Amino acid sequence: MGTAIKDIVSRENISLDQLNNQTLGFDAYNIIYQFLSSIRGQDGTPLKDSKGNVTSHLTGLFYRTINLVDRGVKPVFVFDGKPNELKAETIKKRTEIRTDAIQKHQDALEKGDLAEAKKFGSRALKLEPKMIDDAKELVSLMGFPVVQAPSDGEAQIVSMVVNKKLDGCVSQDYDALLFGVPLLYRNIGVTGKRKVPGKNIYADVEPEKIYLEKVLEENQITREKLIWIGILIGTDFNEKFPKIGVKTALKLVKENDSFEKIIEATGFKPDFDYKEVEAIFQNPKATDDYSLKFDLPDKEKVIDFLCGKHDFSTERVSNAVNKLHAKLDEKTKQSTLGQWS
Incomplete structure (x- = not known):
């Protein structure tokens, strides 16, 4: 990975x-x-x-x-x-x-x-x-x-x-x-x-x-060239160039100002579109549809989930979740936001 x-x-x-x-x-x-x-x-x-x-x-x-x-x-x-x-x-x-x-x-x-x-x-x-x-x-x-x-x-x-x-x-x-x-x-x-x-x-x-x-x-490189290094040695989105490790890749990106020139220098023609791989890293796909609200743990439901459904030790889970609740409850009381932060 x-x-x-x-x-x-x-x-x-x-x-x-x-x-x-x-x-x-x-x-x-x-x-x-x-x-x-x-x-x-x-x-x-x-x-x-x-x-x-x-x-x-x-x-x-x-x-x-x-x-x-x-x-x-x-x-x-x-x-x-x-x-x-x-x-x-x-x-x-x-x-x-x-x-x-x-x-x-x-x-x-x-x-x-x-x-x-x-x-x-x-x-x-x-x-x-x-x-x-x-x-x-x-x-x-x-x-x-x-x-x-x-x-x-x-x-x-x-x-x-x-x-x-x-x-x-x-x-x-x-x-x-x-x-x-x-x-x-x-x-x-x-x-x-x-x-x-x-x-x-x-x-x-x-x-x-x-x-x-x-x-x-x-x-002494830009993030674009770091991405090029990744493409040369292989990412989750493309096969690596043959016989090229990270040190060789670093040397290649420093010596060349375009990936086309790197391809020429290696003599290897990839069967994937490097621009497509580069775009995945340059333009990360993300959403702003989320909440970052922190709550206190629901002790009873945690115990039921881990112990009732998955056979965890009731004593050990109870002690751990009580410790977590106490820690976060203390943070909540110290916060003016009404949630631990």
């Missing part, structure tokens, strides 16, 4: 306490994928209730969000809408990867190889409509705004940040920078250590802050 521009993006490690009083737009699909991938059993199987419904994402959304609110974060969850037609090929490839992972996960389980099962289990996840509906219902019951984007959630968040409705974007994907978000936060929904892909070692995961302006200044 996203664009592989990591190696030319400078970032600053931060503590979660530095997010105090920040109203942040969470790329909901992205963070749900994180929870589905990371909150799993030893055999790679996601958490489920007694009816077989996946609950890993609900566990993450509930407890992790409460932790962030306790640090002073004001979360707004932005959900993807209809994917752009240019994403069809990307979606097809993800489906193929997932289908292969499902089979390999099953084979590993039959062999009793838990390490392999866990590896492929995290790749076999699929975000079902019911998971999205459950996620929207939970965060709404917790009192947080839900925004429905017309297309990409990141594009919607960019519009809201630019229009001073939000302070920043929370997503693992660097695509948000191509869309033009001034401030991107990463590793906010995950903590601890993460396995390095393809290696049996783990790396510390620390929250990161990335300023678009700093990325452009340090690389």
Whole structure:
């Protein structure tokens, strides 16, 4: 998911306490994928209730969000809408990867190889409509705004940040920078250590802050040229140019003042319209039909939803939601607006 521009993006490690009083737009699909991938059993199987419904994402959304609110974060969850037609090929490839992972996960389980099962289990996840509906219902019951984007959630968040409705974007994907978000936060929904892909070692995961302006200044490029880099190395909307990594792409955009000249320099003729891909990032599709009203959590409904419907521990959920309610009720009393802010 996203664009592989990591190696030319400078970032600053931060503590979660530095997010105090920040109203942040969470790329909901992205963070749900994180929870589905990371909150799993030893055999790679996601958490489920007694009816077989996946609950890993609900566990993450509930407890992790409460932790962030306790640090002073004001979360707004932005959900993807209809994917752009240019994403069809990307979606097809993800489906193929997932289908292969499902089979390999099953084979590993039959062999009793838990390490392999866990590896492929995290790749076999699929975000079902019911998971999205459950996620929207939970965060709404917790009192947080839900925004429905017309297309990409990141594009919607960019519009809201630019229009001073939000302070920043929370997503693992660097695509948000191509869309033009001034401030991107990463590793906010995950903590601890993460396995390095393809290696049996783990790396510390620390929250990161990335300023678009700093990325452009340090690389001496414009956002247009950052988008060109994305197109060269591949985005969700187009295939990458062959044998071109991010460093080569950076060199090409610096040496050429038009994408046509870059195409000539590479000798590769893409089978897609680069102008169409560029337009997606230059003109993010967004709506202003949303509310950013924050409410106190509906304690009874949260408990009924998580415990009554999805078999969560009543004692643990009650303690957590009471803690959340007390925290936000205190903020409400301090606010002259009658809602926590």
